[in-house]
Amino acid sequence: MMTLNVDTLLIDLPSGRHPWHLPAFTDLGSHHLAPARLLAVLERQRPAVVVMGAEQLERLLDFPALPLSDLSHLEQVLFISPHPGDWQLAERAAGQLNCQVQGFTDAQGTWRDLASVKLEHQRWRERALGHPDVNAVTLHGQTLFAVPRLCEIAPVEDHLAATEAALDQQFAAGHLTEAVQLNDQLGHAALLSMLNGLDHCGLLPAPLNDVAQALAHAGIAPGHRPLIARWLDVLQAQGLLRREGTQLLPTLDASVWSDATLESIWARLTVDWARNTGGSGTLEYARDNARQLPSLMRGDCAAVHLLFPEGRTERAAALYRESLAAQYQHRAVAHWIGAWAARQAIGVPLRVLEVGAGTGSTTQAVLPALADVSVDYLCTDVSRYFSEQAAERLQAWPWVRHGVFDIDRPALAQGYRSQSWDLIVAGGVLNAARDIERSLATLLALLKPGGWLVFSEPTREEFWVMASQAFMLNQANDERQLSSATFLDLTQWQTALARAGFQGNRSLPAAGHPLASLGHRVFVAQVPAQRLSRARLADHLEQPALHLELSDQLPDSHTLGQWASFIAIKDLT
Structure with missing residues (x-):
């Protein structure tokens, strides 16, 4: 049976480490009192001074019954914390308990009053804010989080001309022209398939007065209704639907987009595509989606199963490798990165992060270009499934590391420290971000000053994507919401990059190139070399004990605490 001193109650005080003099107390050792039991003891024994651990105090403050308890007898609460930043806990406790609260820490091997730690933190914050390149700052424990000011954007030498010249030697102009024509035919087949799907769902003629109600009445899945409404806009813009009173009517006879006609169109297109590209996976995928459009629209068929039948990745791999536009992108990325690596200082290991590696089409193009340099290459995807698949495919490059990274989450929350990478590669993944500018800011914070982001993206609507992969895309939270567009256009990409703080922001293919009209582009963008670094x-x-993180944002205190924990114990990179 334990006994409690009436004047002083000790809760979870580490034995033998008492930095102050108190009345006699009973050491409860490793006992952890539940908040309800602790409150009952406090009300019954009515001690003037209470000593407890920080964790116990935090649980007490979070306990819903605390405001209903009579703790008016309390004069002082003392607690011990391993975290120097817990002076905030002391301030919170003083407000809730209406008494003096004092915390102590021995995190650095010396007992210190948390009030003095708070003053020290304030001095560090003020000194950090005194730097002209710091926009905002906060501290959590021994970690200082700072948001750098955006640098003035300046022209940079991006060496794209050399890559453009090299690729011009690799593709025949006639072959590229035929590829563009086939892509246009693919888009038209997709538009006719949209008409077919709308007809099968009873949406032709389509009402104009209350589109949302019409889509709901037709059984269109709620998550797909914005996409189908977008179809109606696109079909009007392409001259396949026309307004007549309160309805949208097809401009073509129904025989043009009947099941039988579409089967003939897709069969012919598949043969021509295979002759131009050497493969048929893309057309088979587009055709299967076209056949399943009514089921996709109603949510009876999951789009992911068409892209990954029985969990296989061959079809998805073909999508990102097969077309001449994809081949051009991969070779452009590989050539530019190889030339970039050759320009770096000899003997200095390069750090390269690939995000959204997916089926590895970009990865397999890039790795041979880095074979002769010292490089730490981390290949990541949002899914551990894809990361493990990539590890199997890339066994020929055992020096490649594999991990998980989500472009929709803050990098620090995933254990990725700021300013750790010389180059980030992203092949066709940023369009899947919920907020592209937010994701670009995350990537910029990961790069060292002077580092590069190289990525490929579509910059115009692709009708066949609107009838296939669009069923899998998340609802955007950025400017794409305004137009329901799937992709940003070229100007929007350049604006988003500049707003995030990147400079350069040029892309290939150049205007006038046969592939330029397709809108598939390779961008290169640089972090300004003068951006504030951790070293500066x-x-x-002049405080070496501090951990520094130059983040793109400062979240709430709880989130910062989680980030600080990652930095201390789980540095994944």
Whole structure:
């Protein structure tokens, strides 16, 4: 049976480490009292001074019954914390308990009053904010989080001309022209398939007065209704639907987009596509989606099963490798990265992060270009399934590391430290981000000053994508919401890159190139070399004990605490 001193109650105080003099107390050792039991003891024994651990105090403050308890007898609460940043806990407890609260820490091997730690933190914050390149700052424990100011954008030498010249030697102009024509035919087949799908769902003629109600009445899945409404806009813009009173009517006879006619169109297109590209996976995928459009629209068929039948990735791999536009992109990315690596200092290992590697089409093009340099290459995807698949496919490059990274989440929350990478590669993944500018800011924070982002993206609507992969895309939270567009256009990409803080922001293919009309582009963008670095901020602070993170945002205190924990114990990179 334990006994409690009436004047002083000790909860979870580490034995033998008492930095102050108190009345006699009973050491409860490793006992952890539940908040309800602790409150009952406090009300019954009515101690003037309470000593407890930070964790116990936090649980007490979170306990719903605390405001209903009579703790007016409390004069002082003392607690011990391993975290120097818990002076915030002391302030919170003082407000809730209406008494003096004092915390102590021995995180650095010396007992310190958390109030003095708070003053020290304030001095560090003020000194950090005194740096002209710091926009905002906060501290959590021994970690200082700072948001750098955006640098003035300046022209840069991006070496794209050399890559353009090299690729011009690799593709015959006639072959590229035929590829563009086939892509246009693929788009037209997809538009006719949209008409067919609308007809099968009873949406032709389509009402104009209340489209949302019409889609709901037709059984269109709620998550797909914005996409189908977008179809109606596109079909009007392409002259396949026309307004007549309160309805949209087809401009073509129904025989043009009947099941039988479409089967003939897709069969002929598949043969021509295979002759131009050497493969048929893309057309088979587009055709299967066209056949299943009514089921996809109603949500009876999951689009992911058409892209990954029985969990296989061959079809998805063909999608990102097969077309001449995809081949051009991969070779452009590989050539540019190989030339970039050759320009770097000899003997200095390069750090390269690939995000959204997916089926590995970009990865397999890039790795041979880095075979003769010292490089730490981390290949990531949002899915551990894809990451494991990539590890199997890339066994010929055992020096490649594999991991998981989500472009929709803050990098620090995933254990990725800021300013750790010389180059980031992203092949066709950023369009899947919920907020592209937010994701670009995340990637910029990961790059070292002077580092590069190289990525490929569509910059115009692709009708066949609107009738296939669009069923899998998340609803965007950025400017794409305004137009329900699937992709940003070229100008929007350049604006988004500049807003995030990148400079350069040029792309291939150049205007006038046969593939330019397709809108598939390779971008190169640089972090300004003059952007504030961790080393420069450390020199300014003259405080080597601090961990520094130059983040793109400062979230709430709880989230910062999680980030600080990742930095301390789980540095994945």
